[in-house]
Amino acid sequence: MRTGTPGFRPSRLRLAREARGLTQVALAELVGRSSQSVSRWENDDHEQSPEPDALQALAAALNVPVSGLLGMEPHQSPHPFFFRSMSAATKTLRSRMSAKMLWQQEVSGVLQDHLDFPAVNVPQLGVTSHRQLSDQRIEEAAGELRALWGVGSGPIGDLLLVLENAGIIVSVVAAATDKLDGLSNWNSKDNRPYILLAADIPVTVRQRLDAAHELGHLVLHRHVKMTELNSPADFKEIERQAFLFASAFLMPAETFSSEVWSPSLASFLSLKERWRVSVGAMVMRARTLDLISPEYASRLWKHISAKGWRKGEPLDDKLPLERPRVLSRGVTMLVEDGGFAKADVIELMRLRERDIEELCGLQKGYLSSTSNVVGLVAMKPEARRTHDVPSTVVPFRRR
Known part of the structure; x- marks a missing residue:
């Protein structure tokens, strides 16, 4: 005992x-x-x-x-955690971000006890090993997912919104390192995919590539065994596959190729604001699609280095960051429409206010303020949560 x-x-x-x-x-x-x-x-x-x-x-x-x-x-899901930069991150950093993702999943679970989240609409390829995937199949999977989600074949405006509409829970948190960009996991408890992105380098094009990379893991590698991740050679190939998926999803072959009128740094830079991907990512995509030769790609990379663009490209500070919405909207709905006091939310989640605010993307201080936000429309008394009447589910409003 x-x-x-x-x-x-x-x-x-x-x-x-x-x-x-x-x-x-x-x-x-x-x-x-x-x-x-x-x-x-x-x-x-x-x-x-x-x-x-x-x-x-x-x-x-x-x-x-x-x-x-x-x-x-x-809850410990049997599905693996995928780290965007696992090879460079220390064990302590990986453990720290994995623990934060478990907190994220618990916070999501609390909200799902009271709210209807978007239904999960993420297809599986039915493979149990990355060795079953060819590059052609990965390109096809990216196109099929775009068709399923109805986002067309052009640039995606708000990628995080697209992911959340498909039932993926996304949070952006401080990792306190530039060695780890994000991670993803399928939670077997609610059968829902989760993505945790690092907020330490607030550059939109990098965040979007990281998110698309994690999406690749969720679609391609859900049933990959941990033994494959523990092999350096297998891990490197799994990461390459996720990057290929991300590039194909963000820059569909036919549409992107038709807009590359001249494969120069100037032309790629002119496309950056429209496609919301980095010049470096476009160079790599152009090489994958055989729009440029290996020798020409090498020259472009030398020019990128000479311009100092490996540390930061033009427009990096101009493109606005995307923000997750589902968890923050869930908390504010409980407080503003569901009759929950902020103290009730904190008690249910069993975390400090700042941790909840960060995981949910809430404004700092939202939960620590003493008063709840008063909206223009009030709930009827009989619809409010009380301690002697069972609470009801408060669904998300339809978008």
């Missing part, structure tokens, strides 16, 4: 520690305990859990509510 605090979950302590990017040793120093104690508390098989005072100290050090260390086990 576990001694200490009833309801304590070792896995929730691990999750919070990893989300903060702390080692067991670092957390032990913050709470004035030994690293062996922290290790025992995180051990599912150990019978010792922290006493109430130690639990309070852990929650304070990790900046989470005590309730965030209690309750249900975090």
Whole structure:
């Protein structure tokens, strides 16, 4: 029988520690305990859990509510987590972003208990290994997805909105590194795909390519085994396939080729604002489509380097960033239309206000303000949430 605090979950302590990017040793120093104690508390098989005072100290050090260390086990999906830059990211960074994605999925789950989210409309190719995919099939899959989603064959205006309309949950959070651009995962609990993008380099064309790259993983690699990701050669090929899908999805072969009137840096730059992809990505796409030779592509890359465009291209600071909407809209609907106090939302999600605001894309301070936003249209009293009447589902308004 576990001694200490009833309801304590070792896995929730691990999750919070990893989300903060702390080692067991670092957390032990913050709470004035030994690293062996922290290790025992995180051990599912150990019978010792922290006493109430130690639990309070852990929650304070990790900046989470005590309730965030209690309750249900975090859901661990059997589907792999795909990292946009897994080869360069450290294990600690990957663990930190994976933990934040689990928080994102839990926040989404709370909202889905009360709201109808967009239905998932992401097809699967029915493959169990990346080795079953040819480049031609990947190009076809990108075109088929565009047709399914009805976005035509031209530039996509707001990519994140398109993803969310297809039932994909997207969040943009600080990764505190430029070594990790994003990650994705199919959550088996709600059978919904999730994307987490890094906010550290706020460049629209990079964010869109990262999002399309993660979309590629969700479509192509849902059933890939972890053993394939652990092989450097296989991982490199899986990443290449996701990039090919992203390029094909953002720049369909026939339409994009017809607009490349001259494969020069000047012409690519003239297309950047319309297609909302980087000049570098267009050069790579042009090479894939045999619009330019390997030698000419090499010359273009040398010119890009000479101009300093590898660190930043023209228009990078002019194109507005795209913002996810679903989670933020869900929270504001509960508060403004569903009769939930902001304190109720915070209690349900068992996270600090700033973590919820970041994961949901809410304005900083929205949940910590003392008053709820008053809209022009009020709900009828009988429709409001009360403590003695069962709450009802508040559906998203149809777009």
